[in-house]
Amino acid sequence: MAKKGKTSTAARKQLRQKEDAYIKELETKIEEFDPKISRGEHFKDLPLSHQTLKGLRDSAFIKMTEIQKMSIPVSLKGNDVLAAAKTGSGKTLAFLIPVIEKLYRERWTEFDGLGALIISPTRELAMQTYEVLTKIGRYSSFSAGLVIGGKDVKFELDRISKINILVGTPGRILQHMDQAVGLNTSNLQVLVLDEADRCLDMGFKKTLDAIVMNLPPVRQTLLFSATQSQSLADLARLSLTDYKSVGTAEVKDDSNSAATPDTLQQSYISVELPDKLDILFSFIKTHLKSKMIVFLSSSKQVHFVYETFRKLQPGISLMHLHGRQKQTARTETLDKFSRAQHTCLFATDVVARGIDFPAVDWVVQADCPENVDTYIHRVGRSARYGKQGKSLVMLTPQEEEGFLKRLKQRHIEPNKLTIKQSRKKSIKPQLQSLLFQDPELKYLGQKAFISYVRSIFIQKDKEVFKFEELPTEEYANSLGLPGAPKIKMKGMKSVERAKELKNTSRQLLSLSKANDDGEIVDRSKEVRTKHDKMFNRKNQTVLSEHYLNITKAQADEDEEDGFMTMKRQDHEIKEEDLPQLIAPTSKRALRKATSKKASLAGKGNPSKLVFDEEGHAHPIYELEGEEDFHKKGDAVDQKNAFLLKETETMTSVDVEDKKLAKVKRQEKKRKRLEAMRREAEAEMDHDSSDDKEGGYQVTIGTGNLSDDMDSDDDEDRHPGKRRRFPESTEESEERRAGSGKFVEIEQPETLEDLESLTSRLIQS
Numbered sequence: 001m002a003k004k005g006k007t008s009t010a011a012r013k014q015l016r017q018k019e020d021a022y023i024k025e026l027e028t029k030i031e032e033f034d035p036k037i038s039r040g041e042h043f044k045d046l047p048l049s050h051q052t053l054k055g056l057r058d059s060a061f062i063k064m065t066e067i068q069k070m071s072i073p074v075s076l077k078g079n080d081v082l083a084a085a086k087t088g089s090g091k092t093l094a095f096l097i098p099v100i101e102k103l104y105r106e107r108w109t110e111f112d113g114l115g116a117l118i119i120s121p122t123r124e125l126a127m128q129t130y131e132v133l134t135k136i137g138r139y140s141s142f143s144a145g146l147v148i149g150g151k152d153v154k155f156e157l158d159r160i161s162k163i164n165i166l167v168g169t170p171g172r173i174l175q176h177m178d179q180a181v182g183l184n185t186s187n188l189q190v191l192v193l194d195e196a197d198r199c200l201d202m203g204f205k206k207t208l209d210a211i212v213m214n215l216p217p218v219r220q221t222l223l224f225s226a227t228q229s230q231s232l233a234d235l236a237r238l239s240l241t242d243y244k245s246v247g248t249a250e251v252k253d254d255s256n257s258a259a260t261p262d263t264l265q266q267s268y269i270s271v272e273l274p275d276k277l278d279i280l281f282s283f284i285k286t287h288l289k290s291k292m293i294v295f296l297s298s299s300k301q302v303h304f305v306y307e308t309f310r311k312l313q314p315g316i317s318l319m320h321l322h323g324r325q326k327q328t329a330r331t332e333t334l335d336k337f338s339r340a341q342h343t344c345l346f347a348t349d350v351v352a353r354g355i356d357f358p359a360v361d362w363v364v365q366a367d368c369p370e371n372v373d374t375y376i377h378r379v380g381r382s383a384r385y386g387k388q389g390k391s392l393v394m395l396t397p398q399e400e401e402g403f404l405k406r407l408k409q410r411h412i413e414p415n416k417l418t419i420k421q422s423r424k425k426s427i428k429p430q431l432q433s434l435l436f437q438d439p440e441l442k443y444l445g446q447k448a449f450i451s452y453v454r455s456i457f458i459q460k461d462k463e464v465f466k467f468e469e470l471p472t473e474e475y476a477n478s479l480g481l482p483g484a485p486k487i488k489m490k491g492m493k494s495v496e497r498a499k500e501l502k503n504t505s506r507q508l509l510s511l512s513k514a515n516d517d518g519e520i521v522d523r524s525k526e527v528r529t530k531h532d533k534m535f536n537r538k539n540q541t542v543l544s545e546h547y548l549n550i551t552k553a554q555a556d557e558d559e560e561d562g563f564m565t566m567k568r569q570d571h572e573i574k575e576e577d578l579p580q581l582i583a584p585t586s587k588r589a590l591r592k593a594t595s596k597k598a599s600l601a602g603k604g605n606p607s608k609l610v611f612d613e614e615g616h617a618h619p620i621y622e623l624e625g626e627e628d629f630h631k632k633g634d635a636v637d638q639k640n641a642f643l644l645k646e647t648e649t650m651t652s653v654d655v656e657d658k659k660l661a662k663v664k665r666q667e668k669k670r671k672r673l674e675a676m677r678r679e680a681e682a683e684m685d686h687d688s689s690d691d692k693e694g695g696y697q698v699t700i701g702t703g704n705l706s707d708d709m710d711s712d713d714d715e716d717r718h719p720g721k722r723r724r725f726p727e728s729t730e731e732s733e734e735r736r737a738g739s740g741k742f743v744e745i746e747q748p749e750t751l752e753d754l755e756s757l758t759s760r761l762i763q764s
């Protein structure tokens with residue numbers, strides 16, 4: 001054994017010497033390497049270690065892409081690099097190979113701590129990069145780790161001190177820097193920012209600056225992206241002064257070529273906002289043999305479109321992915337979508353950048369992207385690594401001119417597709433029916449509406465996004481909502497609000513004209529659509545189910561129609577065509593229909609009766625004969641005695657009522673706070689890379705349930721504050737019977753407010 005040990009020590013020493021010589025040789029080769037002379041096309045033509053070459057070969061990476069050819073030699077020489085190349089052109093390997101090689105040449109071991117840090121703007125991209133790293137680095141001896149939000153921090157904490165290459169999202173990396181005693185960054189050799197312009201933009205500014213402050217100033221920094229929008233000041237923040245630019249001219253605004261892949265067929269259609277979902281649904285139904293991603297502007301939009309389209313069954317599997325989902329669900333969807341052949345994924349921009357889904361046929365941008373960079377990244381999910389792909393962007397007439405101009409500045413000129421109005425199919429009646437039946441869906445629809453309107457409001461490019469021209473009412477109807485929910489944006493002029501209030505108070509003169517929301521409506525001019533009638537109708541459940549069946553049957557018939565050759569289907573149903581209402585078949589509906597409330601509702605105003613000893617019914621207040629009355633004593637005394645008795649009874653009943661009302665109020669409030677707490681938790685879980693939130697007023701509790709429960713009503717503690725809460729079931733029932741609009745209550749501050757509130761209360 002001893003002899004064996006001695007031999008192996010000697011052998012190890014020999015091996016180390018051999019490796020030292022090999023590394024020295026590599027370093028010389030790198031120094032002498034001149035890409036202009038070399039003209040090598042393959043990875044094996046580069047001065048790379050044999051284990052990296054083996055890892056590449058095993059993963060079928062043999063020939064280099066342009067960006068790899070241009071940037072790897074420069075990065076191998078230890079330069080800082082600012083690199084840009086079109087989407088799907090192989091940037092991931094372009095930065096991973098130099099990172100692995102650098103640590104190998106430095107003879108990095110687990111005892112040296114963190115050697116390289118790779119920052120990705122989204123969890124999905126970080127996971128993907130980590131996967132590629134473990135594939136090509138499988139023959140290397142150092143360790144790699146992934147730290148992303150939504151995972152168990154403690155689990156990561158235990159291992160982080162031994163990690164040599166760390167891949168992660170900015171927030172979680174900083175969290176580890178703050179918490180982990182084991183995370184030693186003092187030796188860091190390389191910092192990589194993937195999707196650099198996104199990492200450097202305002203959303204990540206603070207986090208990134210804090211991370212960089214923890215890193216040694218002497219290091220190599222590599223920045224990679226498909227778009228380059230950051231300023232020199234941003235680069236200075238990263239102490240990137242003497243850097244080499246690779247491929248950046250190609251993707252810049254003033255370049256002569258488009259920043260999108262040549263193999264991508266790009267198109268657009270002009271579509272009125274209220275028709276968008278119709279067009280989208282028709283598009284999906286006519287592309288059932290495709291794999292497509294549909295980008296929408298917010299997670300609420302994604303949620304709503306996914307849930308409603310799922311019920312309408314277009315004939316293709318549907319998936320959804322956004323930053324508000326739990327990480328496990330996100331990962332699962334990512335995996336499923338990657339493996340699927342024909343499917344449709346509704347997503348936010350959380351997957352717009354960097355994600356390498358195989359074989360995506362179509363990228364549909366149902367909502368106009370915030371800028372051309374986002375457009376480039378979104379369409380880049382298709383036509384990757386030289387493959388063919390198609391994209392379609394839907395532009396409203398308000399966005400069309402402005403956005404096409406922006407695209408043209410970057411040499412992107414998508415072809416215009418036209419869809420004949422007569423060939424468009426409407427899903428509006430189906431959506432209305434669905435929302436009418438399901439309060440949850442209606443709530444989702446309201447949230448989707450609000451988030452869309454808000455997303456337009458907060459857009460910077462006012463030449464493209466024209467908030468004032470939004471057809472809000474028609475858009476709300478197109479989502480199946482009975483009316484546009486009210487929204488208050490931060491920054492909306494208080495003057496406008498004051499004007500609104502003033503007008504309201506003047507109009508209050510005609511109290512009878514105010515609707516449930518306190519809005520003045522001239523009913524003589526009001527057009528009552530079938531939809532309105534349905535929402536006001538009794539026995540809604542029976543009717544809407546029937547209505548849904550009719551419209552769904554139509555949808556099924558249409559299934560085989562071609563998108564461009566579709567015949568217009570008239571979904572209008574004449575009032576007389578509606579069926580006689582029949583007894584409900586389900587137990588729940590039957591119970592509802594035969595309930596005391598329902599039966600009383602059909603009988604007009606009830607009158608209370610009392611029964612005498614013989615069992616005869618009498619009205620509660622029966623006029624007695626004058627003679628009988630006078631027999632009982634003086635009229636005034638009788639009146640006083642009666643009033644006293646009634647007052648006593650009312651006082652005692654009042655006390656009971658108040659007690660009951662208090663209990664009910666507290667219960668209602670507890671439910672409301674719970675719902676808010678759940679929503680707040682979901683917000684916290686929401687990845688910072690997801691849709692940009694902002695400009696929105698939300699008031700939630702103190703954060704402490706018992707504190708919040710102390711008073712009976714929020715208004716007691718926060719006079720004048722706006723309340724907007726998810727509704728309780730009770731409330732939504734009430735709304736279902738009424739106009740169905742989003743309910744907002746404000747504490748009156750002025751006399752006019754009080755008048756407005758009074759009118760609403762009287763009306764309801």
Ligand SMILES: Nc1ncnc2c1ncn2[C@@H]1O[C@H](COP(=O)(O)OP(=O)(O)OP(=O)(O)O)[C@@H](O)[C@H]1O
Nearest residue numbers: 061063064065087088089090091092226354356385
């Ligand atoms: N040299 C290569 N040989 C074969 N396939 C490659 C090579 N380099 C990259 N690929 C493949 O090309 C696809 C795109 O690569 P990658 O994801 O790195 O592109 P990207 O430039 O980072 O795109 P994006 O800008 O969208 O992030 C991947 O599927 C990857 O496996």
